[in-house]
Amino acid sequence: MTIPADIAKDIVDPTAYADGDRVDQAFAWLRKEAPLDIAQPEGFDPFWVVTRHADILEVERQNELFHNGDRATVLTTIEADRKVREMMGGSPHLVRSLVQMDNPDHFAYRKITQGSLLPQNLRALEARIREIARGFVDRMAEHGDRCDFARDVAFLYPLHVIMEVLGVPESDEPRMLKLTQELFGNADPDLNRTGKSVTDAGEGVDSIQSVVMDFMMYFNAMTEDRRANPRNDLATLIANGKINGEPMGHLEAMSYYIIAATAGHDTTSSTTAGALWALAENPDQFAKVKADPSLIAGLIEESIRWVTPVKHFMRTATADAELAGRRSPRATGCSCPTRPATATRRCSTTRSASRSTARPTSTSLSATALTSASASTWRGWRCGCFGRSSSPASTMSSWTARPPAWSPTSSAGPSLSRSDSRCTEAER
Numbered sequence: 467m468t469i470p471a472d473i474a475k476d477i478v479d480p481t482a483y484a485d486g487d488r489v490d491q492a493f494a495w496l497r498k499e500a501p502l503d504i505a506q507p508e509g510f511d512p513f514w515v516v517t518r519h520a521d522i523l524e525v526e527r528q529n530e531l532f533h534n535g536d537r538a539t540v541l542t543t544i545e546a547d548r549k550v551r552e553m554m555g556g557s558p559h560l561v562r563s564l565v566q567m568d569n570p571d572h573f574a575y576r577k578i579t580q581g582s583l584l585p586q587n588l589r590a591l592e593a594r595i596r597e598i599a600r601g602f603v604d605r606m607a608e609h610g611d612r613c614d615f616a617r618d619v620a621f622l623y624p625l626h627v628i629m630e631v632l633g634v635p636e637s638d639e640p641r642m643l644k645l646t647q648e649l650f651g652n653a654d655p656d657l658n659r660t661g662k663s664v665t666d667a668g669e670g671v672d673s674i675q676s677v678v679m680d681f682m683m684y685f686n687a688m689t690e691d692r693r694a695n696p697r698n699d700l701a702t703l704i705a706n707g708k709i710n711g712e713p714m715g716h717l718e719a720m721s722y723y724i725i726a727a728t729a730g731h732d733t734t735s736s737t738t739a740g741a742l743w744a745l746a747e748n749p750d751q752f753a754k755v756k757a758d759p760s761l762i763a764g765l766i767e768e769s770i771r772w773v774t775p776v777k778h779f780m781r782t783a784t785a786d787a788e789l790a791g792r793r794s795p796r797a798t799g800c801s802c803p804t805r806p807a808t809a810t811r812r813c814s815t816t817r818s819a820s821r822s823t824a825r826p827t828s829t830s831l832s833a834t835a836l837t838s839a840s841a842s843t844w845r846g847w848r849c850g851c852f853g854r855s856s857s858p859a860s861t862m863s864s865w866t867a868r869p870p871a872w873s874p875t876s877s878a879g880p881s882l883s884r885s886d887s888r889c890t891e892a893e894r
């Protein structure tokens with residue numbers, strides 16, 4: 467079955483995500499009626515839409531079968547794809563970071579910073595991160611009984627942490643924040659460079675490219691500095707990183723800085739802001755967590771699920787395969803829309819843990835998932851994995867356990883006290 471045109475349109479429409487309810491309803495419908503089917507929105511190559519947690523996990527786990535780098539890693543119009551390839555000598559990517567790589571490159575590039583991000587090394591940062599957090603709480607208190615929490619706290623605190631780890635001086639943080647928002651908010655007239663809705667694919671690509679160039683200019687200078695004056699920061703690792711004994715390529719090095727400078731704070735800022743918004747709308751939940759700080763760990767988990775700051779990612783099948791018993795016509799692709807489902811976030815967690823190494827050792831996945839059945843046909847197809855769904859009952863894990871007050875759209879909300887991450891049968 468092909469996904470109905472109105473649903474397919476919502477999946478690729480940025481305003482549906484801004485609306486929230488509209489895209490949530492689309493995903494709720496998909497999970498119930500068509501959890502694994504092809505969307506053919508106008509202006510896009512057809513792609514598979516993967517909305518169930520177990521299927522998304524399978525796509526993530528099979529990283530030899532579902533590639534990142536072969537085509538754009540986010541939903542992209544045919545026209546924008548053409549324009550990027552024209553600019554990049556045939557490559558579908560404006561940058562080449564870990565997100566756009568597959569093995570063996572992914573493994574080799576990841577090794578450069580992996581050590582510094584291991585839990586034991588991150589633990590060493592904990593005291594400093596707490597100190598920064600306390601500073602922001604004090605600043606918030608200075609605002610008195612009103613503040614713009616997103617602007618004054620949520621955007622700035624994770625930014626400061628990430629920039630310290632990377633090695634960007636505090637004076638440059640506003641610049642990094644603006645560039646990040648322009649990059650990820652390219653479709654948003656409130657954030658992008660043009661100040662208007664992007665309707666022309668060429669214009670959209672040009673505007674992203676100009677942001678990328680500004681990032682590159684900044685990090686070029688940083689590379690020179692860290693080669694001459696190495697420090698104890700991520701920038702020094704990137705500037706001096708070697709792949710097979712050779713310095714990293716320029717595009718790859720610049721892309722490495724860009725992902726390091728953007729991915730960590732945009733996601734966590736959105737989560738923090740979205741969590742406080744949800745608590746403000748659900749004072750009973752707020753009261754619970756204030757009365758019992760041991761609930762904070764659960765609050766953080768649920769907040770990431772609730773907000774789902776990364777909405778989707780795309781993969782391209784490299785060979786014929788079958789997913790949850792479905793075969794795709796030969797030479798198509800699969801897309802994993804991650805918005806708004808907890809599944810997205812889970813996807814990324816799994817990937818981070820397993821991509822460059824072996825498969826995860828424990829899993830509750832169905833054995834039917836992706837096999838490389840020779841007669842079936844995911845080869846060349848793209849699939850989109852989408853995360854949190856508006857309809858709690860149709861998504862993964864904790865949503866079925868949520869108390870009613872949390873969700874603005876349904877009769878369920880996240881449970882602050884939930885500590886497991888199991889999915890119900892229906893959600894799988």
Ligand code: HEM
Nearest residue numbers: 539564565725729730733734737770775776779810811814
């Ligand atoms: C709420 C928090 C976060 C969410 C929801 C999130 C989400 C994601 C997702 C979905 C991906 C995979 C994209 C894909 O497969 O195409 C990803 C990859 C990545 N994220 Fe995050 N992220 C978060 C926090 C962070 C932080 C704090 C950092 C850095 C300090 C970070 C750095 C990265 C990097 C480097 C990758 C690429 C990893 C790889 O391919 O090996 N993220 N993230």
